[in-house]
Each structure stands twice: as structure tokens, then as C-alpha cells.
Amino acid sequence: MTSGSKTTKADSAAHDACDRSVDVAIIGAGIQGASIAWWLTRLDPSLRVALIERDTGFSQASSQRSASSIRQQFSHPINIQLSQFGLQFLREAPSLLAVDGEAPAIGLTDPGYLYLAGPEGASSLRAQHALQRQHGAPIELLERDALANRFAWLRTGDLSLGTLGAGAEGWFDGPALHQAMLRAARAQGATLIQGEVAGFEMSGAGRSGATESNATAFGATDAPRKIAALRLADGTRLVCGTAVNAAGAWARPLAATAGIDLPVHARRRTVFIFSCPSTLPDCPLVIDPSGFWFRPEGRQFIGGRTPEDDADDLPLEPNLAEFNETFWTGLAHRVPAFEALRIENAWAGYYEMNLFDHNALLGAHPVVDNLLFATGFSGHGMQQAPAVGRGIAELIVHGAYRSLDLSVLSVARLTEGRRILESNVIG
Numbered sequence: 001m002t003s004g005s006k007t008t009k010a011d012s013a014a015h016d017a018c019d020r021s022v023d024v025a026i027i028g029a030g031i032q033g034a035s036i037a038w039w040l041t042r043l044d045p046s047l048r049v050a051l052i053e054r055d056t057g058f059s060q061a062s063s064q065r066s067a068s069s070i071r072q073q074f075s076h077p078i079n080i081q082l083s084q085f086g087l088q089f090l091r092e093a094p095s096l097l098a099v100d101g102e103a104p105a106i107g108l109t110d111p112g113y114l115y116l117a118g119p120e121g122a123s124s125l126r127a128q129h130a131l132q133r134q135h136g137a138p139i140e141l142l143e144r145d146a147l148a149n150r151f152a153w154l155r156t157g158d159l160s161l162g163t164l165g166a167g168a169e170g171w172f173d174g175p176a177l178h179q180a181m182l183r184a185a186r187a188q189g190a191t192l193i194q195g196e197v198a199g200f201e202m203s204g205a206g207r208s209g210a211t212e213s214n215a216t217a218f219g220a221t222d223a224p225r226k227i228a229a230l231r232l233a234d235g236t237r238l239v240c241g242t243a244v245n246a247a248g249a250w251a252r253p254l255a256a257t258a259g260i261d262l263p264v265h266a267r268r269r270t271v272f273i274f275s276c277p278s279t280l281p282d283c284p285l286v287i288d289p290s291g292f293w294f295r296p297e298g299r300q301f302i303g304g305r306t307p308e309d310d311a312d313d314l315p316l317e318p319n320l321a322e323f324n325e326t327f328w329t330g331l332a333h334r335v336p337a338f339e340a341l342r343i344e345n346a347w348a349g350y351y352e353m354n355l356f357d358h359n360a361l362l363g364a365h366p367v368v369d370n371l372l373f374a375t376g377f378s379g380h381g382m383q384q385a386p387a388v389g390r391g392i393a394e395l396i397v398h399g400a401y402r403s404l405d406l407s408v409l410s411v412a413r414l415t416e417g418r419r420i421l422e423s424n425v426i427g
């Protein structure tokens, strides 16, 4: 194991005999925590792995409030590769995640994403398409006439082209995947502990008892060296060899208790459910050049856009005002049949938005060597969870990535000032 050493008898003896002790403590049992636990218990069944989750009903967890879509149309190779593995995993999920012969229904469907561009965006869409093809993503380039022929319900007059990943992109039942992953991880031996992690107990060269107030930007210079135990809000301790921050949109306050200022902010996104009397044959997930998106959801549609007021920690209630004139006219412009749409419902969830560069922050932090991160997904964490869980598990068990090298997404890039540029961040 890496910094994620197994707790030794001597370590444990140093602590109160009543304390619980595990090899790996994963904070947050959303899709990321569940995936890490599943991979860990698969890679090394002897590991004692605990998931610590404050709300086992997951009432606010993003993994239960996601649009749960998967695409290969990214502009950075690592994001393409993460989703390629995600798709493969989703296809095999019913057998991989079966427990006692019961295979979960994940509901994967693959009509693709359709990215649209007008004259201004066309050259960049072409360049991205070339890169995606270079990385084995089977994305088609459709000039305007081809778009009009393929999707008769789409207004194409102001478009130059589109890119479509039919058969290689789509959507799935995210809450079902989350629950299946969690159940399978527990069946493989992971423990789920209900409790809120209030802070860390430090050991090693630095100071102990770091608090939010003494955290510095992107990592304290004199921060503690090692986590000895988690402190739970009920006053109990959990001794651990390695801790993983998989706390989603709450990863930042948790990191602050270890003296680390993480640029991950809880940003509310509203998803609208609407109906339309007409059907749109073969409708993919459409990304309009103006930025909004929509896709079918059963017999209805869901869609959303980046809100104008994008403050941190807004209450998790849908903001119906976001379905305003601009959004409605945008939808009706792109799909004339949407002139007759009717809003049916809406929900809201938090993006765990990485304001540094809108990409995942993974692996060990340079200043606390047995604290690993799996956060900052900025709207694409469901599809990345299978590959991220595997990668973090490899780091813990083998000390290095063995399958897909995720080091480009290292959380250490915050201290190095190295940004990963991804043009295709939705909302």
C-alpha cells in the first residue's frame, strides 16, 4: 500500500481500546465513495474499508439528483478516457454489481449527445471532433444538411454543424447505479457507518488540530503530515491508515478541517422536467450553441442551463425563475414543437464545482500524505465514478495507477498552479 498503510497493532494500541480502526476510511458514500469502496474490496478483500456517511437516505447527495448522462465528447483526452471506461463499466454493471444473483437494472440507453455549433463555434467543434476520433471516440460529424435529414424536428437554419455520439453516449439510472454500487461494496465487505466526520486528528511533523481558520490557499505550508483518526460529530474516533475525501459538494469544509483550502464549491443546478405533445424521434441529449441542454426522460424531457445567479450554497430547491423567457424561447427556437411544451416538475442538486479548472481533483494531497481526494467533478462525476473508483483503489493498494493513469488530474496541481483545460463543461 501507499501512504494508505494498513493500521498496525502498535498504531492501534496508541489509541483508546474503544476506538474503531480501519485501513481505509472513505468520507461520503455517494457514487464516488461507493465506487472506491467497491474497487478496494475487489482489489484487496483483506482490507478493512469503511464508508462514513452522515445521511444514509442521501437526501442531498448529488448522486441522487443527477441527470446521469455519459458522453465521450470532451476536449481533454483524460476526460474522454474516463468516460470510455465508464461506458464499458455501465454495460457490464448488471453482472459486475450483482449481489446474491440479483442483477441491478441500470437503464443504460445510448442515443448519444448532439453538440451543435453555429458559424462561430464550428471550427472549434471540428477540432474537438478530430481529437475525439484520435482517441477512439466514435463521434460523427454532421454538416447542416445531414443534421436536417437526421433530425427533422430540429431547426437547423442558423447551424453549421453538429457532432453526435449515437451508440457511444447516452444516459442511465444514476440513483440505481449508486445504490447498486453501494450494495455490492457492502456485500464485498465494506462497512457503512452512519455519522458525520467533523475533523481529523493529526500526527507527524506538523501541528495538530488544524481548523478552517488556519487553512491557507491550496494547502497550508506548515500543515500536519498525517491523519491518525477521524473525529465524528458524536465524539467518537475512527482510527485509519488512509482517509479519502469523497464528500462531494461538501468536500471543501471537510478539507478545511485538515488545513487545506480546496476550491470546490457547492453550486446549485436546476433540472426542469417538461412534456411536449409531439415526439422527437431518436432524440439525443442536445447541447445548444447558446449553452442550454435537453434530452428525453421516458415520455417527457429534462433540461437545464447555467444560472445567472451562481452563488455558493444556495438552498437545494429548484429555481423556477430560471425557466424564463430566454430559456423557453431558446428551446422553442431550436425545436419548434417545444412551443407547446409544458413544465411538469423540477429538481435541484449541487455540482461540486472546481473553480480552479472544472475538472476532477484526485489522489494524495502534498501536505497530508494519507489523505486522498476524489472530488471537484463539476458536472461529470457520475460517468467518471467507475474509473475514478478504480484509480483511487489502485493508488491505495498498489501505490500507483495501474490501469488508466489519472495523475494528470492530481490534486497536487493546485499547488503547482497547473490547470487542465476542458472546453466542454456543461452548465
Ligand SMILES: Cc1cc2nc3c(=O)[nH]c(=O)nc-3n(C[C@H](O)[C@H](O)[C@H](O)COP(=O)(O)OP(=O)(O)OC[C@H]3O[C@@H](n4cnc5c(N)ncnc54)[C@H](O)[C@@H]3O)c2cc1C
Pocket (backbone or CB within 6 Å): 027, 028, 029, 030, 031, 032, 033, 052, 053, 054, 055, 058, 060, 061, 062, 063, 064, 065, 066, 067, 068, 069, 070, 195, 196, 197, 198, 246, 247, 248, 249, 250, 251, 254, 269, 270, 271, 348, 349, 350, 351, 352, 374, 375, 377, 378, 379, 380, 381, 382, 383, 384
Ligand atoms: C443537476 C445535476 C446534474 C448532473 N448531471 C450529470 C450528468 O449528466 N453526468 C454526470 O456524469 N454527472 C452529472 N452530475 C454530477 C454528478 O451527479 C456528481 O459529480 C456526482 O454525483 C458526485 O458524487 P459524489 O459521490 O462525489 O457526491 P455526493 O453524491 O454528493 O455524495 C457525497 C456524500 O458525502 C456526504 N458527506 C458530506 N460531508 C460529509 C461529512 N463531513 N461526513 C460524512 N458524510 C459527508 C454527503 O451526505 C453525501 O451523501 C450532475 C449533478 C447535478 C447536481
